[in-house]
Amino acid sequence: xxxxxxxxxxxxxxxxxxxxxxxxxxxxxxxxxxxxxxxxxxxxxxxxxxxxxxxxxxxxxxxxxxxxxxxxxxxxxxxxxxxxxxxxxxxxxxxxxxxxxxxxxxxxxxxxxxxxxxxxxxxxxxxxxxxxxxxxxxxxxxxxxxxxxxxxxxxxxxxxxxxxxxxxxxxxxxxxxxxxxxxxxxxx
Ligand code: ITT
Numbered sequence: 001x002x003x004x005x006x007x008x009x010x011x012x013x014x015x016x017x018x019x020x021x022x023x024x025x026x027x028x029x030x031x032x033x034x035x036x037x038x039x040x041x042x043x044x045x046x047x048x049x050x051x052x053x054x055x056x057x058x059x060x061x062x063x064x065x066x067x068x069x070x071x072x073x074x075x076x077x078x079x080x081x082x083x084x085x086x087x088x089x090x091x092x093x094x095x096x097x098x099x100x101x102x103x104x105x106x107x108x109x110x111x112x113x114x115x116x117x118x119x120x121x122x123x124x125x126x127x128x129x130x131x132x133x134x135x136x137x138x139x140x141x142x143x144x145x146x147x148x149x150x151x152x153x154x155x156x157x158x159x160x161x162x163x164x165x166x167x168x169x170x171x172x173x174x175x176x177x178x179x180x181x182x183x184x185x186x187x188x
Contacts, residue, residue, distance in 0.1 A: 014177065031052065047062075050115075059119070064113050066078055070108060071105045093138060107131065107133060112176045128176035128179065139160065148160040
């Protein structure tokens with residue numbers, strides 16, 4: 001199976017979840033991904049997965065995900081990777097902190113939609129989400145994206161302070177991948 005992402009953090013998490021189960025997971029290694037022109041996570045995940053399945057002739061998995069902040073009416077959502085037109089995770093985190101300065105409502109959620117596309121055109125879709133609270137400054141070195149600012153409900157550590165298996169157990173992508181695995185369990 002090909003993983004259609006240019007995000008090394010996602011590759012790490014997807015390999016960790018699927019690698020031990022007899023699935024051979026490969027990155028896209030340089031093949032171009034289409035522009036994300038959809039207005040939903042599902043549309044963008046399908047665009048990426050279908051393009052990769054067509055280019056490689058292999059089943060292809062893509063994740064489209066984002067952070068939805070209550071006090072910002074759900075922004076940045078589908079546009080999380082381009083928030084404020086900032087070009088790095090660090091700059092986007094600083095931009096988010098600036099937008100939330102003085103805001104007492106720190107609630108937010110992460111959403112992940114995973115699409116598995118087959119070369120014959122078949123599509124499967126899985127979704128996961130996790131609610132939590134945004135910190136006033138970054139904490140932790142792990143994960144990627146907005147992880148240093150996000151503490152999942154029921155946890156005291158930020159998502160960047162969790163190991164990859166711990167993040168999978170509580171996180172949005174882990175839940176979408178668990179649904180995919182459940183659907184592919186022998187006898188399912
Ligand atoms: P690909 O499209 O190549 O997969 P991307 O990083 O552009 O990589 P998205 O378009 O799905 O991925 O953008 C999602 C953005 O949302 C991502 O860049 C992060 O900023 C944020 N995000 C998604 N999942 C996250 C996670 O698990 N932890 C922290 N931030 C996350």
